[in-house]
Amino acid sequence: MAEQHSSKGIMWATIVAAVVLMAVVVPFSIRNHGSAADNSKGADDADARIQPVARFELAKAAPAGGGAPKDAATIYNSVCGACHNSGAAGAPKVDDKSAWAARVGQGKEALYKSALNGKNAMPPKGGAADLSDAEIKATVDYILGKVK
Template identity: 55%
Template sequence: MAEKAHSSSSIMYVVIAIAVLLVVVFVPLSMLGKGSAPAGNTDDADQRIQPVAKVAFQKAAPAAGGKARDGAAVYGSVCMACHASGVAGAPKAGDKAAWAPRIGKGSAALVKSVISGKGAMPPKGGGADLTDAEVKAAVEHLVGLSK
């Protein structure tokens, strides 16, 4: 029994010695590795140089077969540019506190604001080719995300 205890404690010493060695040898190595990584890893660099926010006025993608674009499609191509991140003070999609007072005005009033533009939001959110029905669908989609 005593013999067994002795041998297991010398295994402990070996394990500790290996652990110390790993720390001493590999931690500096991995720090070196990090220093030279960006040369091969441009994804990372691309991510870091992204602008904080992008504002883009885009044309909404044309609807297939002349059908009206649905709210999600219009939101994704036009409205998201500001409302996903809150550019220019736009109430952020999903921010219930920011949306509650606006939703309270009723959906017709919101649609009207978007069609004619409001504050930093251009008419139709910049999607000049949107029909009123498409604007309405996009407002409903955005409100749905934020309730």
């Protein structure tokens, strides 16, 4: 008797779970069905539907370009360190003073120019095109402070 009772309980639990699942899935599939119909109206609707996602992505990326300037240590660690910590791509390592000595001899302006425009395996701005020139120069200063 007790066993029968508990198997009934399982049955009811299964039914409740199925109803809940349908309550979640059915409105969703109706919405999808609606959007499939919209698709036949043209691509503009599809653009409008994906826009919130795109806007979210833009909002996420915005602080890098439009926000307050990042400090040099942060930029160094997140962008430049990828090559200059390890020597990847033949980059002069930040702790290799002799590798920097000759470069420092070119003068600061030349180093700024290399960092801004790229040099051989180094892409312009270390690949972080969203950084401002001032941020890049400050980061070069940061590196020079470390290699002195």
